[in-house]
Amino acid sequence: MKAAAKIIIETLCILILLGTQVLLSIYLQNFTLYADGSLRLLPLLVSLTPVALFYLLARFAFPPLLTTALISTTLVVLSLVNNMKLALTNDPLSWSDISSTANASVIWHYLTLQHVGILLAASVLCTLALRINPYNMLSKRGIALNLTACVIIAPIALCSYSDLISQSFAVQADKLSKKLGVYYISWDWPVNIERNGLPLHLIHTSRRTIPTEATEAQASAFASLQGHAVADNNRPQNIIFILCEACWHDEQHFKSAFLPLVNAGFIETRSVSPVYGGATVNATFELLTGLPSTGSLSGVIYQEYASLISNSAHTLPRYLKAAGYNTTEEHNHGKQFWKRDIVSPKFGFDKFVGLEDMGQAVTINWADDEILFDHALSELKKNQSNFMFLTTVSTHGPYPFINDYGQGYYLSKLSTAIQRVAAFAEKVKAYDNNALIMVVGDHKPALNTFFYKEGILPKDHFDTVGETNGEFTFSANSAPEIRGDVPVYVLGKDAGRVNQFVEQSNGKPFFCLSQILDTDFINSGVPAYNFANEHSICTNEANMGYKAIVSLYPDWLYSLSILK
Structure with missing residues (x-):
């Protein structure tokens, strides 16, 4: 009777856990239950395999009720966090969001009483589960059965790691996953969650998308793209990008x-x-490399690929450094945020300056941009020729609703920030009247409700809408040209070249913005810029949509430009 009771408890725990994930898939993860009029039963079952595997593994250490409580509450929390991140940034949760602690400082800004309540409820649930069923550990026979089940389920749940067994096995596993309809959609993470569920998505994103290795012919083509800064007496001695x-x-x-x-x-x-509401470093990536951040790479690039980026990456700062410029990147927040401190020197910056280097402590409050600009101005005056990349932070969200939809608070922050930028520009002009300054909005603010109410982002851009920012989820079909539209302001002494740049760059993606500015003012010789020029990718005549333009940049250009 005792053995039968254990089996019943174990079975109920597994069913409750899997049922919880099914409900979360439908109501919080927007799982695609039907496709072409048919129920996607098999993909749904496959999406449950990571949950089943984690349960089996956890059972080696914990009793069944506690295991179910721990994993169920974790799934609920992850689903809620994913929805919040999607709503505010249009970028879903990934494995590195969980495994990396460098960005933990942002969490406190978005923590609400609801989240605290959920965590407290989870703690109570786990405590009750442990008290009700404290000692029901696996017998020797149970361990053997558990191991057998793990061996059966693991290849399905961990299909992303099949290449660790052999390349031929990986090929067969990839074919099978496509046949089952649960393959990794690396180029569109929101859709990947909708098709495969959040747990499987997290496993997918624990393996980064790596561009294919270049062939000899492609390496030769890349070598022909490499140039150097062409002698140009009209090139500004001081070039400053401000990512606002x-x-x-x-x-x-x-x-x-x-x-x-x-x-x-x-x-x-x-x-x-390329981004909305967050993930600023993907905007940085495009401006410094001339490559799309949504092409052959995936996720938040600095976070996902920091260890794989070459120490001699072919970027604008590296080529300007070779041309005699002092190259400096500054950001008035923590140096480790988005792993900027790791990527910046790999991109060719002589120096990366974080808030800590400006004599300020990193706190939960966003720093005043005046701190950034004061420090940048002092750095500017130390060298004759400078390339500076400055990223502000004071206008960072969230934007509390104060008798409105957050626009009042945002406008107050924005007005102060722009005044700071303009004051800095005036000081730079007084020091060097020939300086070239480009101010770029890194992305739209996450004012979802306001944008929806005002018709700035139409209803067909969202799968769900509501009265608070967190209730919105972007549709996978939302147009990046509308979602990503931002202002750019340029200041230069040569009015003719400035007007030419404005005309040529209007409505272009960030990676084209950078390339066109280089062509009109700098002529650095960055391979990605030369590739775009040779193929007329960013010209006004190239009348293509955003995604079509991104697809023109081949894998080998990424692997040879950026990666080791």
Whole structure:
């Protein structure tokens, strides 16, 4: 009777756990239950295999009720966190979000009483589970059965790691996963969750997408793309990129906040950011490399690929450094945030300056941008020729609803931030009237409710809508040209070249924005820029959509430009 009771408890625990994941898949993970009019039963069952595997592994250490409680609450928390991240950034949860601690400082800004309540409820549930069923550990026979089940389930749940067995096994596993309809959609993570469920997605993203290795012919083609900064007496001695955190306007909203830039002599154009509401370093990546961040790589690139990026990556700062420029990157937040401290020197910056280096402590509050600009100005005056890449932070979300949808708080922060940028630009002009300054909004602010109510982001951009920012989830079919539209402001002494740049770059993606600026003002010789020029990718005549343009950049250009 005792043995029968154990079997019943074990069976109930497994069913409760799998049932929990099914409900989460349907209601919180937007799992695609039907495709082409048919129930996707097999993909649904496959999506449960990671949960079953984790249960079996945890049972070696914990009794069944506690195991079920621990994994169930973890799944609930991960689903809620994923939805919040999707709503605010259009970027879903990935494995590195869980495994990396470098970005933990951001969590406190988004923690609410609801989250605290969920964590407390989870603690109570686990405590009760342990008290009700404290000692029901596996017998020797149970261990053998558990191991057998793990061996059967693991190849399905951990299909992403099949290449560790052999390459031929990986090929067969890939064919099978495609046949079952549970293959990894590395180029579209939100869709990957919808098709495969969050647990399987997290396993997928624990293995990074790696561009295929270049052939000899491709290596030869890359060598022909490598150049050097062409002698140009008209090239500005001081070139400054300012990536302005969540700095955005259109003709009807927030435009007055940017008047200080207009009054300082800046000219406006528009560009398409690869990100929304967060993941700023993907915008940085495109501006510094001339490569799309959504092409042959996936996820938040600095976080996912920091260890794989070459120490001699072919980037704008590296080529300007070779041309005699002092190259500096500064950001008034923690140096480790998004692993900038690791990637920056690999991209060719002589120096990366974080908030700690500016004599300030990193706290839960966003630092004033004046700290950044004061330090940058002092650095600028130390050298005759400078390339500076400055990333602000004061306008970072969240934006609390204060009798509105967050736009009032945002406008207050934005107005101050733009005043800081304009004041810095005036000081730079006083020091070097020939300096070239480009101010780029890194992405739209995560003002989902406001954007929806105002028609800035139409309803067909969302799968779900609501009254708070966190209730929105972007549709996989939302247009990146609309979602990523941001303002760009340029200041330069040569009005002819500035106007030419504004005309050529308007509406182009960030990787084209960088390439066009280089062609018009710098001529650095970066291979990705030369590739785009040779294939006329970023010209006005190339009348293609965003995704079509991204697809023109081949794997080998990434592997030879950026990776080891």
